[in-house]
Structures are given as structure tokens and as C-alpha cells.
Amino acid sequence: MCGIIGIVGSGEVTAHLVEGLRRLEYRGYDSAGVCTINNGALDRRRAEGKLDNLVNVLAAEPLIGHIGIAHTRWATHGAPTTNNAHPHATAEVSLVHNGIIENFKPLRDELIARGRTFESQTDSEVVAHLISERIEAGDMPEIATAAILKRLHGAFALAILFRQYPDLLIGARLGSPLVVGYGDDATYLGSDALALASFTQRVAYLEEGDWVVVTRDGARIFDAQDRPVEREVTISGVTGAYIDKGNYRHFMLKEIFEQPVVVAQTLQSYIKPLDGQVALPIPDFALSSIQRITIIACGTSYYAGMVAKYWLEQFARVAVEIDVASEYRYREPVMEEGGLALFISQSGETADTLAAMRHAKAGGQKVAVVVNVPTSSMAREADLLLPTHAGTEIGVASTKAFTCQLAVLAALAANLARAKGRLSAEQERDIVTHLAEAPAALNMALQQDEPIQAISAIIAGARDVLYLGRGPDYPLALEGALKLKEISYIHAEGYAAGEMKHGPIALIDDLVPVIVLAPSGPLFEKTVSNMQEVQARGGKIVLISDATGVAAAGEDCLATITMPDVHPLIAPIVYAIPVQLLAYHIAAIKGTDVDQPRNLAKSVTVE
């Protein structure tokens, strides 16, 4: 998703701006641009596509200046062309914008009626013109910006340069995050602390409605009512060291292989294996009074929530409702007094999830969040913070964050069950023992990498792929299909195995591989019956099961993938590995951009 960086310094800033953009690349983008003030004029370079294109433009036409802004754009309004790339500029004002200005159409019409002309189809350019008009009429930058911010509806993070004021940068946020970074001889704006990691770890997170005047020596922050405010300066903890791919070809593969370690790291904060107890890292929270939980998330995090629904209902006997964030917010959900709304997010910044979280809070819900980025908006606004410790996830398609989310959610389900008196000490010890086995089981699952690579070569030519699973492995089937779509661009669907006969069975022929997730356990036989329905129609099955399951049902399959014998509780955590590896290898064979798949963004900060 779009990334912002701004610098007011004493030396040349262009190389630093590009360095900041490099750190934001992982978020996904389709064009990029930079603007500085040089010799009393705004000077811009922009390019479609990857950052290297912009670097080439800058090599041909270098950009000079001690102050500048830069942007990676993920297209919303208007195609990813150079003209639509940020920064957008008039003769007086240049700006970069994340988010969506929802009322841009009437504002644009109004500006056109006053004779202004536009070079892009973006919503962002209207902001440049509106502020510019006031500057041209003689307003100071602060006055002009404060006035125009009040006319904007929607979500925005902005960084604005003013031609006549080469020592000053103005930032503003509503809905989209913006961070002020304090360096020794420069001050920065960034869409996250990672963008500023090479320059400074001393950051202040702007709050909703805040705007800020940034100079080389510091920053003056104002709230939505234009009152001067202080925002705490914290140490981001994000170091300047580049996260590299090590010996792996892609970040995604590296992150898949990190899972035994990061799941163990996460579990450390949630279980005490020696005592046989779960222990959430939160102060006493009245878990026993919770009657109903609503889980809300997007994408892969939503599928983690679907697995958690099975666990929470099975162990704690608490009714769980689940919704994607973009639906929850607008469907007028019934919010019971004191209900718990549980949000799940890797980034903690997904616009739909964040908006749904605020909506739930306003509706009187206690808000818990399972989140990977500890400095994110969701982490800061939650009543109950349940961190995952997956480390920075760079691959756009989420992998290690997912299994860490599952680990936390399993521990939460057990903790809730205990608080409700539904778990004996012995049952709790049992759950803890199985959870503690997860990292080793993940390691064993990873040993199937080579056979999975060989199977991927067979599937890579398919046009459609079906994934089937039952119970908590059904969300895994959905996640498998999502992963494949995201990075290999092959159409895939995940289905509850028992539901296949109500529709997708019509798709079955010998060209559609059907990937069946069926660990041994209470639901195994049922899933095998569904497999037979596929085979009876000439369908080709890839069975993912343990040795017992493969021995029992693997005979007529196109291929089998053998997972370690694990307790059904941790099967969804372990079976994530083969679905991730299949998607990865198929994409790698097809030669797609695995870490930054087309059209996708890591952190979707627009609705």
C-alpha cells in the first residue's frame, strides 16, 4: 500500500528519500515519485512500476535539495501511470497522500469551475490545488493547511511542501498512520517507523486528526481543533539493519522456514509448559464473564479467526460470531453490553479492520487485538493486546504471522475455557503439551519441502484448483486457495469438504487438481468419503495427511504429502506449511513476483 517519507535536513535528501522508499517497497506499490525544493522551485521525478525505474530517472536527471517528500503509490483513483504517481503539485504546493479523499469529486468540480486544471485522475491532486489556492491568496502554510484539512472527508496521511518555504514540511493524518521522526540534524515524516529506520528510532505517532509543522530542528503538533499538543516521543525499536533474504530466493520462503522459531517465540509468552498452564501476557481481564465473542479481520488473518471460532466454541463453549471487517462495520451488528470484539491483524493498520475496531469500541465492546506490529494503531488502541512475535513480515502474502496468530488464539481459547471452569488441570496440561509440540512439528512439516516442490511442478499448469478440508482444517483450505490465487494467479477455491457436493463438484474433471487436507482424527473418514466422490468423477487428488491417513486413503491419489502425526488441536498450525509451500513453489515455477504480487498490498490502508 502507499508509503510516505518526508525529510527536512541540512544535506542532500534525495538519496535518503529513495532509501526510505526502499524500506516501504514490501508494502506493495505500482509507481513512485520524489519532489524537492531547489532554487526556489518545486522539482519532481516520478515513474511507473518498480522503484528501480524511479532510480533510473533520478540517475538521468538528478534531484537536488535539502527538503523533500517521496511516495510509493498503490493505485486507487486512476491507473498506475506516471501522471497519476505522487507527488502531485501546483506551482506553489507539492504533496504525497495515502488514503482516499471520499469527497474529491465535488471538490474537483468546484476547482475546475474556478479554472484549475488537473494532470491526474487522482483524488489526491485536489488537495494540492485547494491548499495552493489559499497560498496563492496569501495565506501562510499553517493557515492554508488547517483550513483545507477541515474540508476533506475520508482517510488521509499527507506530507506537503511549499515552494516559498524551503525549510518547512507539513504533515497531517486522519485514518492513515503518520509518524514524526526526530534525527540529529534532520526531522522526518514517515508512513511507518520502518520507513525511518535508517535515520532515527526516535518517533512520535500522530493521533487521529493531528497535523504537524516539521522543520529541521523539530516539530510542532496540533490536534484536530488546531490546538498545540504534545505527542510522546518513543523509541521505535526498528533498527536500520536491512532485513535480508539470507540464502532464500524470496522473503516468503524465508518466512515460511522461520515458523518453527517464531511460533516458539510467540508461545513463550502464552504457555508455561513446565507448569502445564496457559498464561496470557495481560493483566487480569474478566474472561469468565464473556458470553459471546465477535471475531473480525481481513484476508489471511480472517482465516486464523475462523480456526479460532472452532477452538473457542469447542473448549470454552462461548458463542463466536465471525465477520470480515468490511462487512461487520456496515451491517449494523448487534453489540451486547460488555461483549468482546476480537480483532486479528498482522500489520495492525488494515483500514477496514481498524475502522471496525473503532466502531466496536464506540458500540461499548471490549476490544482485544491479536497483532504483529506492536507500534501499530490497533496495538495502541486495544483494551487487550495479544501480540504475536513473528518479527517483521516482508512477503505480501502472510505466512509466519498466520501460524503465530493461530498459536495465540489456541492459547486464548484454552485460557478462556479455564476461566469459565470448563477445563480441568489435566485437560489444560494436555493442551499446553500439544501446543508446545507445535514448533518441532512445524520443523518436520518443513522437511517435506522437496516432495512438495515436485508436486508443485504438476499443479503449476492447472487453470483451477480446489482445496477441501473439514472442521478447523476447512479455513486452512480457504487459506490454501487464497495463497495460491495471491501469488501464482491460478484460480482456486477452498470448500468445506462436505459442501463440495452442493456445487463445486460440477467443476471436477481430470484437469482440476483437488487438494485435500485431512489429518487423522474424528473427521478423517468423512473427508475420505468426499475424496471418493471426487475420484469417482475422474478428479485428481493431492492428499495432505499423516502417515496413517496416507496409508488409509492415499492409494489412488495423484500425489500425497505426509505430515507428522499431530494432535488435531495443532493440525491447522502444522498443515499451514504444505499449503504455503505449494503456493510458493507453484508461483516460483510460474515466475511470478512472489514477494510483491501484482495488485496486492501488504498493509491495506484504504477501505
Ligand code: G6P
Ligand atoms: C492484505 C495482505 C494479506 C493480509 C490482509 C490482512 O490483503 O496482502 O496478506 O492477510 O491484508 O492484513 P492484516 O495486516 O490486517 O493481517
